[in-house]
Amino acid sequence: MIIKGPFTLKWGSNxxxxxxxxxxxxxxxxxxxxxxxxxTYEIDGSYKVSAIITLLASDxxxxxVLLPQHFVAMGExxxxxxxxxxxxGAIDIKAAACDEEPITNNLDILSCANPANTLxxxxxxxRIEGIEIDGKVQKVQIKFxxxxxxxxxxxxxxxxxxISPES
Amino acid sequence: xxITKAFVDFMQSNGxxxxxxxxxxxxVPQDAPNRALWVISAGGxxxxxxxxxxxxxxxxxxxxxxxxxxxxxxxxxxxLEELLNSANCFELEGYEVIEIEATIFPTDQxxxxxxxxxxxxxxxxxxxxx
Numbered sequence: 001m002i003i004k005g006p007f008t009l010k011w012g013s014n015x016x017x018x019x020x021x022x023x024x025x026x027x028x029x030x031x032x033x034x035x036x037x038x039x040t041y042e043i044d045g046s047y048k049v050s051a052i053i054t055l056l057a058s059d060x061x062x063x064x065v066l067l068p069q070h071f072v073a074m075g076e077x078x079x080x081x082x083x084x085x086x087x088x089g090a091i092d093i094k095a096a097a098c099d100e101e102p103i104t105n106n107l108d109i110l111s112c113a114n115p116a117n118t119l120x121x122x123x124x125x126x127r128i129e130g131i132e133i134d135g136k137v138q139k140v141q142i143k144f145x146x147x148x149x150x151x152x153x154x155x156x157x158x159x160x161x162x163i164s165p166e167s
Numbered sequence: 168x169x170i171t172k173a174f175v176d177f178m179q180s181n182g183x184x185x186x187x188x189x190x191x192x193x194x195v196p197q198d199a200p201n202r203a204l205w206v207i208s209a210g211g212x213x214x215x216x217x218x219x220x221x222x223x224x225x226x227x228x229x230x231x232x233x234x235x236x237x238x239x240x241x242x243x244x245x246x247l248e249e250l251l252n253s254a255n256c257f258e259l260e261g262y263e264v265i266e267i268e269a270t271i272f273p274t275d276q277x278x279x280x281x282x283x284x285x286x287x288x289x290x291x292x293x294x295x296x297x
Contacts, residue, residue, distance in 0.1 A: 004257065113256065
């Protein structure tokens, strides 16, 4: 069965909108070992998964969903001292403090068929990856970094409703 | 079921006419109402072929709509274009659909002999076939 779009992206309980593109990357560290008999074995090491999405709508409300660690609500202060007066709040991109816990959620990419198939990147944190301004539209790239526990999968595939209980 | 009929069924289920009443295939019968839609097969091409033999194919269908009320023609064809180009997940009975897309947007085809405005929209159906 072909898994096809349009795709719905969910990070935790938030459905992400206005995504121009998504690029998922999965890397496995490996090393080659040669025997004296002339054979080469490739031994797998650790797994690393990430996804970069390009957001067409990059207003504060959209970024607040994806970068909660950088969100500053109305009435609070930016790192540079100004007070936020907009109801939408503001995004204040600054490096995390060393004792700050990252905010992680599963990133689910759901296909359109019935039942939908889900590609899950387990326990992702987010960070801003880049900004593209092409003269007409400002696009923001957000990187999701899989941060799964050592004994958990980095990535999962399953039919929507096909696992229980779903987190 | 041929793909044109499958698409006509899709149009009917989305409120764009009733088959053999005001929605037809291949042309419009003499006794059709002034307000009528018809779908004509317009060719296509093979898009890709797997090493295992399955194919992705594009089918082109032209959707025509006529009415005395020209604004209705513009409105209805734009509604159809927006439906087809929305983020919906469409399926056609009997076919594995990769994508349904309006690829030529509503085009005014001028008036017919009875002063009815005729409009046309071209649809590309991308199908996966074993």
